Amino acid sequence: MNYLWQWLWPPGLWANSDVRTAFFIGTSVAIAGAVVGVFVIIRGQAFSGHALGDVGATGAAGAYLIGISALWGFLAAGFSSGIAMESLGDRVRERDIATGVVLAFMLGLSALLLYFISTSTGTAGAPIAILFGSLFTVNPAITPEVFALTALSILIIALIYRPLLFSSVTAEVARVRGVSARLLGLMFMVALVIAVEESALVVGALLSTALLIGPAASAVQVTRKPTSAIFLAVLIALGQIWLGIILAYDSFFWPPVDRGWPVSFFITSLALLTYLTMRLGTSIWRHRRSRRPRTTSTSSLVASDAQGGTLT
Amino acid sequence: MSNQEVNDGIDAVDANSGHLQSSEALPVLSISDLLVAYDTKVVLNHINLSMRAGELIGMIGPNGAGKSTLLRTIAGLIRPQKGTITFPGLDRGDELRHRKMTKVGYVPQRFDIDPDLPLRARDLVGLGWDGHRWGVPWPSRLRKEAVDKALTLVDALSFADAPCGRLSGGQLQRILIAQAMVSDPSLLLLDEPLASLDLRSADAIVEVVDRVAHETGVTVLLVTHDMNPLLRAMDRIIYVVNGNAVIGSVEDVVKKDVLGALYGYEVEVIQVRGRILVVGDDAPVDLSGGLHHMTPRPEVPEMGSRIAEERR
Numbered sequence: 001m002n003y004l005w006q007w008l009w010p011p012g013l014w015a016n017s018d019v020r021t022a023f024f025i026g027t028s029v030a031i032a033g034a035v036v037g038v039f040v041i042i043r044g045q046a047f048s049g050h051a052l053g054d055v056g057a058t059g060a061a062g063a064y065l066i067g068i069s070a071l072w073g074f075l076a077a078g079f080s081s082g083i084a085m086e087s088l089g090d091r092v093r094e095r096d097i098a099t100g101v102v103l104a105f106m107l108g109l110s111a112l113l114l115y116f117i118s119t120s121t122g123t124a125g126a127p128i129a130i131l132f133g134s135l136f137t138v139n140p141a142i143t144p145e146v147f148a149l150t151a152l153s154i155l156i157i158a159l160i161y162r163p164l165l166f167s168s169v170t171a172e173v174a175r176v177r178g179v180s181a182r183l184l185g186l187m188f189m190v191a192l193v194i195a196v197e198e199s200a201l202v203v204g205a206l207l208s209t210a211l212l213i214g215p216a217a218s219a220v221q222v223t224r225k226p227t228s229a230i231f232l233a234v235l236i237a238l239g240q241i242w243l244g245i246i247l248a249y250d251s252f253f254w255p256p257v258d259r260g261w262p263v264s265f266f267i268t269s270l271a272l273l274t275y276l277t278m279r280l281g282t283s284i285w286r287h288r289r290s291r292r293p294r295t296t297s298t299s300s301l302v303a304s305d306a307q308g309g310t311l312t
Numbered sequence: 313m314s315n316q317e318v319n320d321g322i323d324a325v326d327a328n329s330g331h332l333q334s335s336e337a338l339p340v341l342s343i344s345d346l347l348v349a350y351d352t353k354v355v356l357n358h359i360n361l362s363m364r365a366g367e368l369i370g371m372i373g374p375n376g377a378g379k380s381t382l383l384r385t386i387a388g389l390i391r392p393q394k395g396t397i398t399f400p401g402l403d404r405g406d407e408l409r410h411r412k413m414t415k416v417g418y419v420p421q422r423f424d425i426d427p428d429l430p431l432r433a434r435d436l437v438g439l440g441w442d443g444h445r446w447g448v449p450w451p452s453r454l455r456k457e458a459v460d461k462a463l464t465l466v467d468a469l470s471f472a473d474a475p476c477g478r479l480s481g482g483q484l485q486r487i488l489i490a491q492a493m494v495s496d497p498s499l500l501l502l503d504e505p506l507a508s509l510d511l512r513s514a515d516a517i518v519e520v521v522d523r524v525a526h527e528t529g530v531t532v533l534l535v536t537h538d539m540n541p542l543l544r545a546m547d548r549i550i551y552v553v554n555g556n557a558v559i560g561s562v563e564d565v566v567k568k569d570v571l572g573a574l575y576g577y578e579v580e581v582i583q584v585r586g587r588i589l590v591v592g593d594d595a596p597v598d599l600s601g602g603l604h605h606m607t608p609r610p611e612v613p614e615m616g617s618r619i620a621e622e623r624r
Contacts, residue, residue, distance in 0.1 A: 042429060158448055166443030169431060169476070173491065176387045176418040177444040220430045224475050229430035 013249055021140040022245050022263070029198040030211055030237035032150040035157055036195035037216030038229045039188065043168045046213050048085060052196040053208030055081045055106040060130045060205065061113035069142050070130060074197035074205070081106060082193045086185055133204030133264035135245070146198060153194040160187050165226060203264040211237060214271030221278040240270045338400045340365050340498055340531045341386065346395035348385050355381045356555045359395065363499070363533065368525035370542040371535045373552035379535045380421070382552065383501050386533070387418045399498070417492030419502040425484070427477035433487045434472040437462055440491035462490035465528070466520050482513030489520055500524060502534040506541060514541050521545065539566070540587045566590065
C-alpha cells in the first residue's frame with residue numbers, strides 16, 4: 001500500500017515546477033479535447049482532427065524559427081488550414097479529399113522547416129518536441145493563454161450545442177428548419193482547431209488525436225446521451241493526462257538513464273488501453289445481454305485511427 | 313407527342329381538382345407554374361398543385377422523374393427558377409422562406425446512423441423541438457410532453473430509449489416522423505419512407521401517416537415508388553413523369569389516357585387482386601429513365617417482388 005502511494009505520489013512531484021505547469025496545462029487541454037472530441041466522433045471528423053494536428057507541425061516549426069511560442073505556430077497553421085478545409089469541401093464526400101490535398105502540402109512544408117531547424121541548431125531536439133510533444137518543457141508563461149483558449153472552445157460548443165447536434169445527425173431536417181450547416185461547420189472548426197492544437201502542444205503534432213479522439217471514442221461506447229458522453233470523456237481525459245504525468249515523473253528513475261521517458265508515450269498508451277477496455281467490456285456486456293450483433297464500420301475506423309496514433 | 317400536348321393534359325386535370333377545392337377552405341399549400349432546373353437541365357416544369365388540410369397525398373413516378381426534387385423544393389432545400397410556392401391556409405401564408413413559421417415537417421430519405429452515436433431515439437425527436445435554437449438543451453416539462461406525444465403518435469414509446477444507431481429501418485423512419493411531428497407542422501413531407509422496408513414495416517409506416525393526416529389533420533405528402541401499399545390510405549395521387557405532374561384521385565389519374573399523355577406513349581393500367589400495375593411499351597430513347605419501372609418484367613424489383621409476394 002505504501003509502495004503504491006509512493007508510486008502514485010512520488011516524493012517531490014508537486015515541488016517540481018515543470019510538473020506543476022504540465023499539470024495545469026495538461027488539465028486544461030484534456031478538458032477541451034474531450035468536449036470537442038465527442039462532437040468530432042458524432043460528426044465523423046476524426047480524419048480532419050488528425051490532419052489539423054499534423055498540419056500544426058508546420059506552424060510550430062515556423063514559430064520556432066522566428067522565436068515565438070510553438071502554441072501560436074500550431075494555432076496559426078491550424079486556423080488557416082481548418083478554414084481552407086471547411087470552405088474547399090462543401091459536401092461531406094469532398095471534405096476528406098480536400099483535407100488530403102491540404103495535408104500533403106503542409107507536411108511537405110513542415111519537412112522543409114524542420115530541416116532548417118535541425119541544420120541551424122545541429123540537434124533534433126526541437127523537431128522531436130514538435131512532433132512528439134513536450135509537456136514538461138512548455139513555457140509556464142503561456143498558461144493563461146491556454147486556459148483562455150480552452151474556455152473559448154467550450155463556450156463555442158455550449159453556444160452551438162443544439163443546432164450542431166441537429167445538423168450533424170439529420171443535416172437536411174436541420175436545413176429545412178433554418179439551421180445553417182455552413183455557419184455551424186465554421187464555428188465548430190474554430191473549437192476543433194483550438195482543441196487539436198492545444199493537444200498538439202502537449203502530446204505532439206503527430207499524437208494530438210490521443211487527447212481528442214481517445215477519451216471521446218471510449219466514452220461513446222458506454223453512453224447513450226451526448227451530455228453523459230461529454231462528462232465521461234472529460235473524466236477519462238483527466239485520468240489519462242494526470243496518470244500520464246505521474247508515470248512520466250516516475251520514469252525518471254527507470255532505465256536506461258536518469259532522463260524521463262516521453263510523457264506522450266504514457267498518455268497515448270493510456271488512451272489506447274482505456275479504449276480497448278471499454279470496447280471489450282461493452283462487447284462482453286452486449287453478448288451477455290444477447291442483443292443483435294454489431295454491424296459497425298465507423299467505430300472500427302476510429303479504433304484503427306487511435307491505434308495508428310499510438311504507434312506513430 | 314410534343315411537350316405542349318402533355319402539358320395541356322395536365323392543365324385539364326388540374327382544372328378539375330381546382331374546381332373541387334373552390335368549395336372548401338383555403339389550401340394548405342399552393343404551387344403555381346413551378347420550374348426547377350439544375351444548371352441547364354429542366355427537372356420540373358409547369359407544376360401546378362394545391363393541397364388541403366388533412367390530405368394524404370402519394371407522389372408516384374419512375375426514377376429520375378423529379379419526385380424528390382419537387383418534395384425538396386417544397387421543403388425549401390431547392391430554390392425554384394420560376395413559379396411560387398405559397399401556404400395560403402396558414403396564418404403567415406407567405407413565401408417559402410418563412411418556412412420556420414409555416415412549419416414544414418421534413419423526413420429525409422433513409423440514411424445510416426453510426427451504432428455508437430450517443431443519442432437516444434427520444435433525443436433525436438427532441439431535436440425536432442428545439443434543435444434549431446442556440447445553446448444547450450434544458451429539460452422542461454413542455455418539451456418532454458411534446459416528445460412523448462410525438463413518440464406515442466408513431467407507436468415508438470417501446471424503443472424510445474434505445475440508441476438511434478441501433479434502430480431498425482422501420483423504427484428509425486418512425487422516429488424521424490416523430491421528429492418532424494414534434495414541432496406541430498401543418499405539412500409533413502416524406503422522401504421515400506417505404507423504400508427498402510419489408511412489407512410489415514412499410515404497412516406500419518402507412519398506418520402512421522394515415523393517422524397523422526386523418527386524425528391530426530396534418531397534410532401529408534409522401535414520395536414512393538410503388539403506389540400499392542398506399543392505396544387504402546391515400547386521398548389523392550400526384551403522378552410525376554419527366555418533370556411533369558398530374559394530381560387527382562387515383563381513379564382520375566391512374567387511367568390509360570391521363571398516364572398516356574404524361575408518358576407520351578401508350579400505357580395500360582391493370583388491376584390485379586386489389587393492386588394496380590402500370591404497363592407500358594419499351595421506352596423510346598429519350599424517355600428511358602421514365603419507362604424503367606413500368607415494364608412488368610421480373611427484373612423490375614418492386615413489381616417483381618410484389619407479384620412474388622402475392623403468389624405465396
